[in-house]
Amino acid sequence: MKYNAVLFDLDGTLLDTLGDLQLGVNITLEKHGYPTRTLEEIRAFVGNGARELMRLALPAATPEAEREAILAEYLDWYATNFCVKAAPYPGVKAAVDALVEQGVKVAVVSNKPDATTKKLGAMFFPGLPTFGQRDDIPKKPAPEMVWKAMETLGVTADEAVYVGDSEVDVATAHNAGLPLVAVNWGFRTTQQLLAAGAQTIVNTAEELLSAL
Numbered sequence: 001m002k003y004n005a006v007l008f009d010l011d012g013t014l015l016d017t018l019g020d021l022q023l024g025v026n027i028t029l030e031k032h033g034y035p036t037r038t039l040e041e042i043r044a045f046v047g048n049g050a051r052e053l054m055r056l057a058l059p060a061a062t063p064e065a066e067r068e069a070i071l072a073e074y075l076d077w078y079a080t081n082f083c084v085k086a087a088p089y090p091g092v093k094a095a096v097d098a099l100v101e102q103g104v105k106v107a108v109v110s111n112k113p114d115a116t117t118k119k120l121g122a123m124f125f126p127g128l129p130t131f132g133q134r135d136d137i138p139k140k141p142a143p144e145m146v147w148k149a150m151e152t153l154g155v156t157a158d159e160a161v162y163v164g165d166s167e168v169d170v171a172t173a174h175n176a177g178l179p180l181v182a183v184n185w186g187f188r189t190t191q192q193l194l195a196a197g198a199q200t201i202v203n204t205a206e207e208l209l210s211a212l
Helices: 018-031 039-045 050-057 064-080 092-101 114-124 144-153 167-176 190-196 205-211
Strands: 005-008 105-113 130-133 160-164 180-183
Touching: 005 144, 018 039, 018 050, 018 064, 039 050, 050 064, 064 114, 092 105, 092 205, 105 114, 105 144, 114 130, 130 144, 144 160, 144 167, 160 167, 167 180, 167 190, 180 205
Parallel strands: 005 105, 005 160, 105 130, 160 180
Antiparallel strands: none
16 A cells, blocks of 8 residues: 555545435425526535535525525535435445555545534444534635544654545645545546546546555
């Protein structure tokens, strides 16, 4: 292995959560009489946390107070319905298990709310340290969550690599001073990842292990 530690993004990298995100957004939009969004629209909107997701899903002229109230309703729904359709991408669970078996330290760093990130981590990747969005730490692409994960794992930047699926992850790795392996099975295409500055892009979990 090239690295002693691997820090993974969650949505679009380890887990396919797009169906649940679309379901929650559309239930909330319908309740308030707004048009629903397609799966591809939701795919384009995700990556910067729930507030940005809902900002993009709602019409641009939606009043701020109403936007905040709708966001709160969405977060309430998602807090208890975060795993209706969510599942690991093909081969990802086996790849993570292989890393752990080889003694590599692994953690999850997500812009999803911290409580939900921890629940999903415990369900699908038990035992891995997980770090989600909190009020006391900036969300990605700020590097602080990644640095916190590295501190918890007891590793330095020259020992670690970041794995993600979006332009946010490309920027996160850069800001944290880490090399990046980007995956193209998640929320962004190879072309979008290249445009964002990704240099190493893999197509499968097996290719991911080879790149690491």
